[in-house]
Amino acid sequence: MTEETPGFDKNEPEVPADDAARSDDTARGAGSAEQAGPGAPAAESAGAPAGGEAGPGSGAGQEVQQVALTAQLDQARTALRERTEDLQRLQAEFANYRRRVERDRVTVKEVAVANLLTELLPVLDDIGRARDHGELVGGFKVVAESLETVVAKMGLQQFGKEGEPFDPTVHEALMHSYSPEVSETTCVQILQPGYRIGERTIRPARVGVAEPQPGGPARSEDAADAGKDAKEAGEAKGSDDGENGGPEEG
Numbered sequence: 001m002t003e004e005t006p007g008f009d010k011n012e013p014e015v016p017a018d019d020a021a022r023s024d025d026t027a028r029g030a031g032s033a034e035q036a037g038p039g040a041p042a043a044e045s046a047g048a049p050a051g052g053e054a055g056p057g058s059g060a061g062q063e064v065q066q067v068a069l070t071a072q073l074d075q076a077r078t079a080l081r082e083r084t085e086d087l088q089r090l091q092a093e094f095a096n097y098r099r100r101v102e103r104d105r106v107t108v109k110e111v112a113v114a115n116l117l118t119e120l121l122p123v124l125d126d127i128g129r130a131r132d133h134g135e136l137v138g139g140f141k142v143v144a145e146s147l148e149t150v151v152a153k154m155g156l157q158q159f160g161k162e163g164e165p166f167d168p169t170v171h172e173a174l175m176h177s178y179s180p181e182v183s184e185t186t187c188v189q190i191l192q193p194g195y196r197i198g199e200r201t202i203r204p205a206r207v208g209v210a211e212p213q214p215g216g217p218a219r220s221e222d223a224a225d226a227g228k229d230a231k232e233a234g235e236a237k238g239s240d241d242g243e244n245g246g247p248e249e250g
Helices: 017-036 039-045 058-132 138-153 217-243
Strands: 156-159 171-179 186-192 194-197 200-203 205-212
Touching (some): 138 156
Antiparallel strands (some): 156 194, 194 200
């Protein structure tokens, strides 16, 4: 006598393992579709068209992208223009700074040379007085001439001569007199020569001046002119009398 296992039917057909797995997947897919509801098939059908073709919205996207690129290009051009203007401004400021530094350097050099030569002016005055008195001889003469050559190379120029018109901007009058031999205020004596460097006067010429004598030459000339006019008038009157035959006799 054999025992039968409960629930086991010998006549029940065997199901292959692959078919059973496929059936389980189908059942699960159907359950998911039921849970998704009626909107799921519509969502799947509304997907991208077959073949990966772009929809009608792709043209608008390209336009938006082009506008964005144009805006970025304008911003880049604006920034480039601003940087160029900044560079030009800096270049102009540097050029002005360089010219100002060069001008200041020349001015400082001229001031330094003028200060040095100003200290040497008393020595030059002594040399001039020695030359006027005939004491500039021997080795002292050689040294004096060398010094005068050096200061001349440094730009020192001497001015002030007798007989030139008095100019208060370059002359300093220390003596005053009147003279009938001058027609304007004139330098008649050079007490100390003046010195300049270029257009800059470092010491005016100290001179004695003479002015025309009050009522001198001018009044004499007027008297001479008056006498000449009277003489011409007398000659003209005499000639008229001669032509008319002289005065009538009684």
